[in-house]
């Protein structure tokens with residue numbers, strides 16, 4: 001094989017538009033998966049499914065005009081929450097199939113991935129899937145694709161990944177439209193490490209994309225990142241499972257096994273070169289940056305060791321999650337985890353619940369704010385570390401919050417509702433346009449705006465779905481930081497602050513949020529033997545208050561009537577103990593109350 005006969009590509013698709021089905025069809029059509037009598041090789045497909053979550057699908061051979069091609073399908077996550085993973089898989093690709101469901105039309109999710117692909121100069125092959133469905137509207141969807149992506153309708157392929165119709169056109173287009181990778185066989189070895197997995201017998205297996213030069217078994221390599229040296233003990237391609245080969249050529253993607261003992265040695269984004277022949281490392285090495293943080297606690301505090309073990313095990317396979325021990329006076333021992341985005345958090349939470357097999361408490365998510373002091377800038381994601389008063393503090397210059405550029409695609413009749421929703425969440429630069437020919441029933445509109453990240457990490461997505469009857473789709477990309485008027489809100493029970501309840505909120509929302517929370521607290525805190533004020537405060541200002549009235553234990557009930565002295569004595573005792581309690585100020589806040597208010601679900 002020479003470079004000219006290699007094609008590296010990925011599939012970009014909105015969830016459920018048929019990415020896995022198309023991948024299966026391609027593997028089948030190229031004979032990579034042998035079909036059994038029922039037409040499917042379930043076992044291989046299931047194993048691939050597991051691998052797919054890890055990010056690679058496979059290498060396949062394809063013959064056209066008497067030429068043999070090696071097609072490498074590299075999986076790309078469908079959302080920019082995983083922007084680092086998106087970009088790392090794009091380093092290995094020269095083209096992408098943009099797959100759109102012909103009955104659903106273009107959806108917002110994956111728009112950002114499309115933009116990332118285009119920015120990187122990848123050749124895009126637009127593909128309409130599910131044309132076998134009676135509800136398919138190819139012309140209308142092509143008009144949308146033209147409007148959103150600027151794609152010429154004539155370039156769009158029509159396929160059904162289910163029936164296999166049009167699959168050969170896809171293979172031909174991959175060969176004809178996507179350029180072969182560049183790279184010199186004679187060049188100095190330069191390999192980009194884009195993923196790794198752990199094998200019990202062989203240790204760390206890394207997935208690499210050869211940018212230049214040839215990599216052979218027995219070669220001695222160096223990591224640009226750690227400067228550690230290794231010897232290649234095995235290498236090969238995924239066809240669809242690992243198949244050893246003698247060498248990997250420029251442009252090829254494949255796996256390598258060297259004597260790497262620990263997963264932490266395989267740095268995603270690292271560049272490998274031959275010992276003694278240094279090269280410039282590939283640009284863009286940057287570790288994943290956590291943007292959404294949440295505390296995770298066991299419901300039963302005795303279960304902490306079990307939770308800890310589950311978290312540690314899961315973060316071995318998803319190293320983009322940052323972990324830090326945290327303890328809260330209210331919730332006990334737990335962890336503060338950092339995620340790439342809210343979608344990433346949901347995925348991890350689901351996996352954790354499956355792995356741990358028990359309920360967990362996930363506290364309301366927060367985002368990293370930048371507090372600009374006179375002499376330094378601190379990134380703060382835990383309300384506890386946020387300055388109490390910003391505006392009067394001579395030390396703090398300003399506070400900035402992360403913002404995103406959001407896109408919503410929705411049937412026209414819901415546009416007004418979606419705009420309201422965005423404005424309720426501090427949207428700015430709101431803009432919209434109609435997709436396709438106007439006047440058609442149920443036409444689509446695309447709304448764009450900037451939103452603070454903090455506004456979309458909680459329940460924005462649920463609201464978006466319910467207020468559009470499930471029709472709206474949503475995507476966002478990072479848009480940097482912006483100065484913002486943020487304050488720290490604390491809650492006081494019987495004038496004592498409760499650390500676990502502190503929040504960072506926008507000044508414009510302090511009243512409504514303060515009131516909402518004290519009401520919530522009022523509902524869940526059991527009455528005490530004394531009156532308990534529940535207050536929300538910003539700095540020294542109290543902005544909301546509810547009072548929990550005292551529970552008057554009838555201490556005299558059951559005593560003989562008329563025994564006046566004894567009755568008085570009991571009442572005195574009660575007063576005294578009340579006074580004591582007030583002084584001590586302890587409000588018995590049951591764990592369940594915390595769970596009720598802090599848990600996001």
Ligand code: GTP
Nearest residue numbers: 014015016017018019020021129130133160161162
């Ligand atoms: P995720 O893995 O959830 O991201 O979805 P996906 O994009 O991989 O979609 P998947 O391949 O799982 O397909 C989603 C659903 O669409 C499945 O029920 C498929 O059977 C169905 N489907 C896929 N392609 C076609 C097609 O060409 N025609 C029809 N009628 N159904 C299809």
